[in-house]
Amino acid sequence: GAVVSQHPSWVICKSGTSVKIECRSLDFQATTMFWYRQFPKQSLMLMATSNEGSKATYEQGVEKDKFLINHASLTLSTLTVTSAHPEDSSFYICSARYRGGETQYFGPGTRLLVL
């Protein structure tokens, strides 16, 4: 149980375009989903927290207008990287937790390469 999927697993895009990444909880309802970013050989850094039906909460230093997060249902959250630039290239990982739960279950991640 507690399976989280992400799509796509790999994406290459041109600078200036937008990219959408989906995060789905497959066998539970995720009241809260989280988006992390991981640079090579580094740890995970929390970007934002999204609760179903409400606006996302962004961590300090994360541009809200660049990283648009939508948590439209209890099983789906999306991260849209707008006007992507090469410095946005990274590994993006989502996680989800169910109501009242303290453990986060992670998706397999999405590698983004902006050319």
Added chain:
Amino acid sequence: AQTVTQSQPEMSVQEAETVTLSCTYDTSESDYYLFWYKQPPSRQMILVIRQEAYKQQNATENRFSVNFQKAAKSFSLKISDSQLGDAAMYFCAYKRRGGADGLTFGKGTHLIIQP
């Protein structure tokens, strides 16, 4: 703000031996959760073990156990009978109880298993 410190960038152990990974944290909260996550080369984050701060008993999961010292704010992971499949990055993480917070991660320890 809470911080998590992993002072061992890399550890090496012989197959079938025991290894201990260190983690210390800093928080002003009294009730929280601590986690160890494993990230193999696939980069999928896998929960290894979880400890609730209000529980004095150390958590165990098969070959994995923790030494939780609340007063010292220390949370080490012991892996017994190390196996080749244990080779991965190991991240220590913190979350305060009850909030819709994301996880605060340490920088990770790269565990190498020598056959």
